[in-house]
Amino acid sequence: MKKKWVLRGLVILLILIADIGLDRISKNYIRHNFRYYEEILPFKNNLHYLITRVENSGAFLSLGDSLGNPWRFMLLTLMPAAVLLFGLAYIIIKTNLHKLTVLGIILVLAGGMGNLYDRWVYGSVTDFMLIKYPWFKTGVFNVADVSIMIGVGLLLVQSFISDRKTKKIVDNQQVISK
Template sequence: MTAFNSLLKQGPARQGLLICFLLICLDQITKQTVLMQISEIDRIAVLPILDFVLIWNTGISYGLFDSSGMAGRIILSVLGLLITLFLLVQMVRATGKWERLGYCLIIGGAIGNIIDRVIYGGVIDFISFHYENYYWYVFNLADVWISLGVVTILLDSFFLSGKTTDEA
């Protein structure tokens, strides 16, 4: 554990944790705003292709593996925390700026959704893109962070592969 603590004292790891914290805060602020402003029957048109709605996702990505019971809630929360701890170690070990940012995005999004699951029993989703009668899945900022994080890590590994180290 002391080795992990010494890694956290280093600048890039500290910056990574700060980014994670800011992403979690932004995600939670938007979700709390939605809870205060939108009921489950409301649909607020923001743009012709974008609405805000309140949807409770008790499963994982896109509502897969619905687990609205207490056992499912606990299993998904613990699994999410274990994966997040693994990603945190990867973030601390990352040598590239973009790779670290990717891990920060995924961690921030994962923790934002875990907080919802623990407190409410499901994740608060509210962003709904659509075109005419075709509606995409409803999601939240944490989902955006996770998706951007995966894309960032993939782009870093395929195109930058270590060219953005902290020393550069």
């Protein structure tokens, strides 16, 4: 039992380190090699994917960037730090979670930690990826944001799968009781 718990902890730690490491490396590269708002097309003959450097002092889509400093620090640094600590404790303590749920939470935590590090050290988050189509355009985002979105997607998929299994069990019990 203890061996399984240690292995689980190591897997969680390795995924966190790999994800945060990729985020740090990509942001450091952008921060040291790109000027603000400089645009680069990473793929020849493809105008839909751009690399551009933006420093975001707010949250997702720059929400909260106009808040005064004590409020911005509390809402965008202290509160996320508390939520991330709670999430980390949750996946460590709750050993009966589905693997997809754990992976989803880990990815959300890693992305949150990557962006929180930027906010804490630099006062803003470095964003650099942009997708532009005539019918669809993203805000500028980073590897941590992608990690968060994939993590949320996995949590939604797991929730849907779990709901379907629960509904099937309830339906079967109703058939048996009739």
